[in-house]
Every structure is written in C-alpha cells, then in structure tokens.
Amino acid sequence: MPADRERRSYWAGIWADPEIAPLILQHGRIFALTQRNFENGLRRLFGSLAGRTVLDFGCGDGLLLSRLSCRRRILYEPSPVYGDVLAALAASDAGPHAATVVGGPQEIPPATVDLVVIHGVVQYMPLAELAEALRSYRGLLRDDNLGIIVADVPHPNRLVDTLGALSAHPTTLLQTAGQVLQLLRSRYASDRLQRHRLRELVALAQSEGFGLRRLDTRSFNRARRTVHLTVSGPV
Ligand SMILES: C[S@@+](CC[C@H](N)C(=O)[O-])C[C@H]1O[C@@H](n2cnc3c(N)ncnc32)[C@H](O)[C@@H]1O
Numbered sequence: 635m636p637a638d639r640e641r642r643s644y645w646a647g648i649w650a651d652p653e654i655a656p657l658i659l660q661h662g663r664i665f666a667l668t669q670r671n672f673e674n675g676l677r678r679l680f681g682s683l684a685g686r687t688v689l690d691f692g693c694g695d696g697l698l699l700s701r702l703s704c705r706r707r708i709l710y711e712p713s714p715v716y717g718d719v720l721a722a723l724a725a726s727d728a729g730p731h732a733a734t735v736v737g738g739p740q741e742i743p744p745a746t747v748d749l750v751v752i753h754g755v756v757q758y759m760p761l762a763e764l765a766e767a768l769r770s771y772r773g774l775l776r777d778d779n780l781g782i783i784v785a786d787v788p789h790p791n792r793l794v795d796t797l798g799a800l801s802a803h804p805t806t807l808l809q810t811a812g813q814v815l816q817l818l819r820s821r822y823a824s825d826r827l828q829r830h831r832l833r834e835l836v837a838l839a840q841s842e843g844f845g846l847r848r849l850d851t852r853s854f855n856r857a858r859r860t861v862h863l864t865v866s867g868p869v
Contacts, residue, residue, distance in 0.1 A: 638762055641760055641828070642760065650714055653820070654821070657820060659695060660754075662809055663805055664806050668853065671852050673701065675785075675860065676783070678851070679851075685704070686748035687707075687746060687747050687748050688749045689708045689710065689747045689749070689751065690753075691710050691750055691755060691771075692754070695716050695720070700727065700733075701731070703731065704730060706733070709734065710735075710737075710738065711735075720735045739771065744773050745773070745774070747774040747776065747779065748779050749781065753783075754786040756784055757788050759828060761830065768842040769842055772842065772844075772865065775865060782844070785858075785860040788855075794857050795829075795855065797857070799855040801856070832848065844865060846863050847862050849862050
C-alpha cells in the first residue's frame with residue numbers, strides 16, 4: 635500500500651535523524667521507571683530467563699533489557715543512530731548480560747530464540763509490516779518458546795495517550811512536558827503514529843497463528859498496553 639510505504643519511510647527517516655531520535659527515546663527518570671516496570675512484568679510472567687535467548691526488536695540504544703539475566707540478548711535496530719552504542723554494548727556486555735547485534739531477523743538461525751520483545755515499536759509499523767514481522771519471528775522461535783511481548787502500545791486516542799504520559803508520575807511531569815514541547819518544535823508528527831486498536835492486534839495475531847492475551851504490566855504511560863502473543867500451533 636503506497637500510504638503504508640510512505641509512512642514506513644517517514645518513520646525510518648525520523649529515527650535515522652540524530653537530532654530527533656534522542657528526543658523520542660526515553661531517558662532519565664522516565665527511562666528508569668519504564669525499565670523497572672518492564673523488568674518486573676517479565677519477572678512476574680516468566681520468573682527466571684536464565685538459559686533463554688531474547689530478541690529485542692527495535693531495541694534503540696539497547697538499554698531497556700541490559701539488566702536482564704539470560705543466555706543471550708539479540709539486538710536488532712534499524713536506525714544507524716545507535717550503531718556505535720550497540721557495538722559498544724555487544725563488546726562490553728558478557729556472561730548473563732551478553733548481547734549480539736544483528737542487521738535483521740534474517741541473520742538469526744531458525745528455532746534459536748525463546749522470547750521476542752517489541753517495546754515501543756509497533757506505533758511505527760503499519761499493520762501489514764507488523765504481520766510480516768510476526769511471520770518472520772515465528773520461524774525463529776524454539777519449540778518451547780515464551781512467545782512475543784508487544785509492549786508500550788499507544789492508546790488509540792491521541793489525547794488519552796498524551797494525558798497518560800503527562801500524568802504518569804509526579805516526578806516526571808516536567809521532563810515529559812519538556813519532551814512534548816521539543817518534539818512539537820521538530821518535524822516529528824505524532825499524528826503519523828500508528829494507533830493500533832486492541833481488536834486489530836487480536837485479529838492480526840490470530841491470522842498469523844498466535845494467541846493473544848492482554849497483560850496488566852504497566853508502561854511508564856498508564857494509557858499504554860502490553861500484550862503477550864503465544865504460538866497456538868506447532869512452530
Ligand atoms: C521508542 S524507541 C524504543 C526503543 C526500545 N525498544 C526501548 O523501548 O527502549 C522505538 C524504536 O523502534 C525502532 N523502529 C522504528 N520503526 C521500526 C521498524 N519498522 N522495525 C523495527 N524497529 C523500528 C526505532 O528505530 C527506535 O529505535
């Protein structure tokens with residue numbers, strides 16, 4: 635679809651822009667709260683991930699899962715802005731925090747991944763692209779896999795989503811408001827975000843052979859949603 639193609643290249647351009655990308659990626663107190671909430675959610679859901687391989691899709695600077703203890707983190711990030719940072723992470727992280735950077739899911743051998751994490755990414759992906767991605771992950775998952783976590787999915791209503799960010803935590807109000815103002819002055823256009831509805835994600839998951847359940851894992855932004863996709867048939 636031409637509109638989808640145009641949107642994909644718009645977002646690829648925004649994330650490749652070294653002036654804008656740092657304004658969108660979470661940092662400071664917002665990042666700390668996000669990371670803690672997400673780690674707690676994973677712990678509640680899976681307990682230990684020791685011995686598991688986790689693919690962090692659209693990982694940005696790769697920090698979100700950097701404290702996770704697992705066999706290996708595989709980091710995939712299309713934006714060139716994070717190339718050096720990720721290379722440094724892969725060179726320094728070791729043992730239960732070991733990381734490998736890949737240039738795309740096609741570089742990952744089939745049936746070698748236990749869990750895929752897509753955190754704060756689907757808003758940049760039209761449904762058709764997301765369907766394509768789910769199809770490619772399916773073949774990467776091991777038989778006894780833990781599925782796919784899709785997290786930090788924006789609320790379909792833009793106002794609700796913005797209020798969710800502004801009211802997330804008293805100590806982050808100024809940081810969030812500052813970030814919103816900086817973005818408003820940039821060429822970032824939040825009305826171009828994909829605001830997938832839960833029922834669209836359910837239908838998509840089903841058509842790609844996944845089961846879907848909504849998790850109560852909270853994002854920094856309380857209005858955002860987290861879902862767990864499980865493989866319902868043989869991989
Ligand atoms: C809000 S950041 C989230 C980064 C990281 N997952 C986190 O939560 O800290 C969104 C990331 O998605 C990446 N991204 C955007 N479009 C993508 C796509 N079509 N496929 C994969 N990643 C994409 C961006 O380059 C960016 O690093």
